[in-house]
Amino acid sequence: MDHFVLKQHETYCEDVPLARIAQEFGTPTYVYSRATLWRHGQRLLDAFASYPTLPCYAVKANSNLSLLREIFAMGFGADIVSLGELERSLKAGADPQKLVYSGVGKRRDEIEAALRRDIYAFNLESFAEVELISSVARELGKVARVSLRVNPNIDAKTNPKITTGLFSTKFGVVEEEARAMAERIRQSPQLSLVGVGCHIGSQILDLKPMAEAARRLADFAKGLQALGHELAFIDMGGGLGIRYNTEQPPEPEQYAEALLSAIRPTGLRLLIEPGRVLVGNVGILLTRVIARKQTPEKSFLIVDGAMNDLIRPSMYDSFHDICPVAEHTADLEKMDIVGPICETGDYFGKDRSLPASLHAGDLVYIRSAGAYGAAMASHYNSRPRAPEILVDGAQMKVIRRRETLDDLWALELN
Ligand SMILES: Cc1ncc(COP(=O)(O)O)c(C=O)c1O
The missing domain is CATH 3.20.20.10 (Alanine racemase)
Structure with a gap:
């Protein structure tokens, strides 16, 4: 049992709407309960x-x-x-x-x-x-x-x-x-x-x-x-x-x-x-849709989180449940949920049934990201690491700030 639940058509972590966390701290972001x-x-x-x-x-x-x-x-x-x-x-x-x-x-x-x-x-x-x-x-x-x-x-x-x-x-x-x-x-x-x-x-x-x-x-x-x-x-x-x-x-x-x-x-x-x-089910990775894309073979949902934030699907072929933050009533459609990294292996889920109405700007979250998520994160593709937010009831606290661009190269400057 965890405390990531749908209440009045949107998803909360305990008493905090995930949408509020995204608004305040941006995406991608790890959220822990x-x-x-x-x-x-x-x-x-x-x-x-x-x-x-x-x-x-x-x-x-x-x-x-x-x-x-x-x-x-x-x-x-x-x-x-x-x-x-x-x-x-x-x-x-x-x-x-x-x-x-x-x-x-x-x-x-x-x-x-x-x-x-x-x-x-x-x-x-x-x-x-x-x-x-x-x-x-x-x-x-x-x-x-x-x-x-x-x-x-x-x-x-x-x-x-x-x-x-x-x-x-x-x-x-x-x-x-x-x-x-x-x-x-x-x-x-x-x-x-x-x-x-x-x-x-x-x-x-x-x-x-x-x-x-x-x-x-x-x-x-x-x-x-x-x-x-x-x-x-x-x-x-x-x-x-x-x-x-x-x-x-x-x-x-x-x-x-x-x-x-x-x-x-x-x-x-x-x-x-x-x-x-x-800790596995204590955390999620909150991410925002950048674009929808269709090829002759597949439908893609491109999000702003990537394999550098959660490598388990790419590395172990492991399954993580992926859900929209807001309730959608549209029919479901099969799609691959992928990140912006330049590897075909950069995906969170394949052939997942998600609402066809999902589009750029919508929030989705990847469940069970508390273990071997942030701990295995990297800077691959020069992506600053995502922040970690701890929710306690109606309170939220930044327990690791988002990295800045300067953080990316700080150790490389003489
Ligand atoms: C020696 C040792 N102990 C404990 C663990 C933790 O395993 P788990 O997260 O599956 O409980 C590991 C994981 O690799 C390990 O190598």
Whole structure:
């Protein structure tokens, strides 16, 4: 459920008409609903309330400082993958003891910064990382808490570009190697093994692979404990899918049960790293029609948003619902909704049924743009990045201003 609804023939975000946002801040613009964010966050927290769980929000999904502040205020920690995400999270008030650092290629300077900040744990993804973190910790005179990211070779049954739990991907290590890493960690006074984990993919709609991965990790953790390793947690990553179109994603309670039925008997703390499920349906991309165009084969609706603002349709072929802001009564017509960028791949939707009466100046909005929207935006075609507006009831706040032309080349001037 979200708070983008049609009231008296026009679409609102909570109590603010989208048309007013467009009028005040221009288009394209990301619009987020605070009530939706809190609802999604609270549902997730409630689902895991019966068991010691640390939810670490995957900052990569949307890293806006104001959204991070809200998420940390709900009690979430963060899953970070870069120095930028570390510093962003701390700026937004994250508790360092609720930060886990993931990623297959952490640089020495990134490890050093995270160690200085005394984060909760590093998720290790290779033998080389054991040596690297151990050496950085030695230089700093610190002990690094580390966790082993296992690759369980389980197919998450999602888009291949966001499948991360198979041996054909770069992520994690096989169990045998993870056990050898655990032995090496035991010998290093600079390292303390505190957990094991995995992350098998994103936009997962079938809980079976998740449940299977949880069972495998629970068994793996028990094996390490039998060898005398004192673990504190199992990190099951993120990945829960959301509804973009007609998908029926699992409810948070079903997700919790799928994980907890395997993790509960271990008694270990559970970590999860939700991203999309928290923020995906919190945001939309508001855009204005520039022109209608007809070719011998197709009808196009050209809008002022583009693939640089929301790359998911071009990159993953993913579906985003597209709706007119004002109610139209005209018959529907099939059209492609495209941006102004010089690529045929610059589209938001193909063969969509939208009102035939849509014309230049009308507003349309692209749903489910809260996750991997602004976070993946670029300047491609020298387009300044769109602003982000947070709506709270009848209030609206600019949480990232629109970039200016000067912003485009500011870093290129001597
Ligand atoms: C290690 C890790 N954790 C969490 C996530 C978040 O995934 P999602 O947004 O699907 O919840 C990702 C996404 O790629 C990830 O790589």
